[in-house]
Amino acid sequence: MRRQGCAWYGLVAVALAILPLLGCAGNTKPRTAAAEAWATWGTALQVSTVVYESTMVAVGRASAAGAITPEQKAKLRDAGKAVELSLEAARAALAAYGRAMAAGETAPSPSELVLAAHREILGLLALASKYGLDLTSGGVS
Amino acid sequence: MSIPPALIPYLPTLLQLGVDTIFRSVALWREIQAANPDMDWDDFVAQVEAIRIGDADELIQEGQSGAPPQP
Numbered sequence: 001m002r003r004q005g006c007a008w009y010g011l012v013a014v015a016l017a018i019l020p021l022l023g024c025a026g027n028t029k030p031r032t033a034a035a036e037a038w039a040t041w042g043t044a045l046q047v048s049t050v051v052y053e054s055t056m057v058a059v060g061r062a063s064a065a066g067a068i069t070p071e072q073k074a075k076l077r078d079a080g081k082a083v084e085l086s087l088e089a090a091r092a093a094l095a096a097y098g099r100a101m102a103a104g105e106t107a108p109s110p111s112e113l114v115l116a117a118h119r120e121i122l123g124l125l126a127l128a129s130k131y132g133l134d135l136t137s138g139g140v141s
Numbered sequence: 142m143s144i145p146p147a148l149i150p151y152l153p154t155l156l157q158l159g160v161d162t163i164f165r166s167v168a169l170w171r172e173i174q175a176a177n178p179d180m181d182w183d184d185f186v187a188q189v190e191a192i193r194i195g196d197a198d199e200l201i202q203e204g205q206s207g208a209p210p211q212p
Contacts, residue, residue: 060206
């Protein structure tokens with residue numbers, strides 16, 4: 001009986017020892033370059049898109065509520081359009097980069113275009129802040 | 142190797158906790174794997190092309206139509 005108890009303890013101890021090893025092996029397994037690129041630039045583009053879209057919806061809300069003048073709305077719209085175009089350019093560059101890598105060609109990193117889109121977004125957010133837009137509660141502070 | 146008598150009443154609970162921990166660890170590991178999928182370049186291109194960037198004018202219009210009525 002005592003020996004059976006020891007066997008159980010041994011099995012549990014081995015199982016517990018193996019679990020972290022399996023977990024570490026799973027997490028340290030090198031990911032593909034495509035997965036790394038998606039985690040870096042693809043995700044950044046997704047986040048930027050969400051920020052841009054939320055800001056433009058907030059501009060519409062603020063405009064409808066009379067919180068910004070038509071001139072301010074026009075300036076925000078122009079800044080938003082610039083962001084939209086730079087996001088489109090970054091997306092096209094990322095897709096072209098992926099296609100080139102899939103074909104086994106060397107391609108320049110699209111990081112500059114993604115970062116350029118980020119800079120445009122910062123400009124849009126600075127303008128929105130200057131005009132008193134509250135992006136956390138639907139557009140009007 | 143013997144179990145201390147004082148621990149015996151707690152053995153079922155300890156066993157249950159151990160089993161729960163193991164199952165939870167496996168579930169978490171699967172969640173992490175699902176959230177960080179490995180992919181090849183074709184998958185990458187498909188993911189990038191699936192990103193939809195809204196038109197600035199349409200988004201403003203959407204905000205205007207969803208705004209609460211003016212007092």
